[in-house]
Amino acid sequence: ELARRTGWPILADPASGLRRGPHTDRAPVLATGEHLLRSRWADDHRPEVVVQLGAMPTSKSYRLWLEGSTTGRVVAVDHLGRYPDPSHVVTHRVDAEPGALAEVAAGRCGNQGPTWWTEAWTEAERRASTAVARVVANSPFDEPAVVAGLDAALGSDTRLVVANSMPIRDLDAFLPTDCRPMRIMANRGACGIDGLVSTATGVAYDSGTPTVLFTGDLALLHDLSGLAAVRRLGVDLTVxxxxxxxxxxxxxxxxxxxxxxxxxxxxxxxxGLDPGLVDEFVGASLYRPDDPVSLADAL
Ligand SMILES: Cc1ncc(C[n+]2csc(CCOP(=O)(O)OP(=O)(O)O)c2C)c(N)n1
Structure with a gap:
């Protein structure tokens, strides 16, 4: 609502929950920040103020772009005392829960709506997302195609738990905005690859809804024993x-x-271990999709 009223574009981290949902039709929510912010275009479109809500975004381009900025204010809003600022560029700190602050601010500012600035960023987003979609469609079956497969196949009631290392970065780079809701959960913390199976199992158990864990092989092996609880708790988990x-x-x-x-x-x-060993370990059904269609079928 704050972005809709002010016309300020949102560079939405995948874990923010802002990339998906009906609000994306009304507010300038961008999903291609990881690509845009490393372009000359972004250097030519430096804002006067950056408001960073909550934890440090995943995007490396964002961090480098902030470091390259010599002017302007960077306002970090956080209620957990983190004020993530690895590049030492934050000029103002606000101790407030980001959602609550945005709500209060939206109520107090006028309803200016989109400006030339909003249009410039949303047009850049349009172009970048078209280019990204084209590259993904014409690439071999790799991580971007897996993200496209998840995007296409997951229902709006599914929880998607995403692991650290490349999966969260893949989501950041390749998951477009969409008005279909998608519940994405990540635990950035110190970016650990530990405990992710257990986290996803807990999410599935607590929500009572189908849950998908998107992970790398090392993170899966790190918490293999977490799978022992899946059958015991009777949760619906797909890895x-x-x-x-x-x-x-x-x-x-x-x-x-x-x-x-x-x-x-x-x-x-x-x-050298085959993740297929989980098959015997927990009696899971194993699929080895090797193209987007077989991934979608398996999901
Ligand atoms: C508990 C823990 N140990 C080690 C690391 C260091 N680390 C960061 S990424 C990574 C590799 C993860 O591999 P994988 O899960 O297969 O994902 P990929 O890099 O292939 O996407 C490691 C070991 C970490 N982040 N957390």
Whole structure:
């Protein structure tokens, strides 16, 4: 409502819950921040004020873009005393629950609606999301295509729990805004890859609704014992695991280019285990989709 009244665009982190739902038809909610903020266009469109609501967004481009900014105010709003500010760019801190603050602010500001600034950002979002969708559609079956598969197949009552490492970043980069609701949950904390199966099981149990965990193979193996509770609690849990035999995120480290370093052994840390072993462990049904259609069918 605040964005609709002020015309200020929202760069919505996937875990914020703002990317999905009927409000996206009325308010300028953007999902391509990870791509836009690393472009020249974003350098030419620096705002006077950035209001950061809640935890630090996932996007690395956002962090670098803030660091590159020499002017303007950065207001961090948080009620948990975190004020995440890894780049030391925050100029103002507001101790308030972000949703409550937005509600009060929306009630007090006028109803200006979209401005040229709003139009510029929403047009950039339109172009970027079209380009992203085209790239995803023409790519091999990889992480972006998995996100597209989840987007297409998950019902609005499903809870999507997303793991740290690349899955949350994949969602950030490739999940578009849509008026269909989607409940996304993440636990960024210190970005741990531990306890994710247990978290998803707890979400499924508490909500009583079908739950999907989107995870990497290391995070799944880290909390394999969490699966023991799935059958006992009788929850409806589907695990979508991108199996790249280790930590795919480490292939983005600059050291990957150092020829004398055995990057694969030291950073990627392949384990050689087949995630299919969960089949025997908990009696789960295992599917090995190798294209978007078979992923959608399996889901
Ligand atoms: C508990 C814990 N141990 C280690 C790490 C360091 N770490 C960050 S990402 C990562 C790799 C995760 O691999 P995977 O879950 O397969 O996801 P991918 O990188 O392939 O997307 C590791 C080990 C961490 N974040 N948390």
């Amino acid at each position: 979508v695991v991108v199996d790249n035999d280790g930590g795919g995120i480490f292939s983005f480290l600059p050291i990957v280019d150092a020829a004398h370093v055995d990057h694969r052994r030291l950073f990627h840390t392949p384990h």
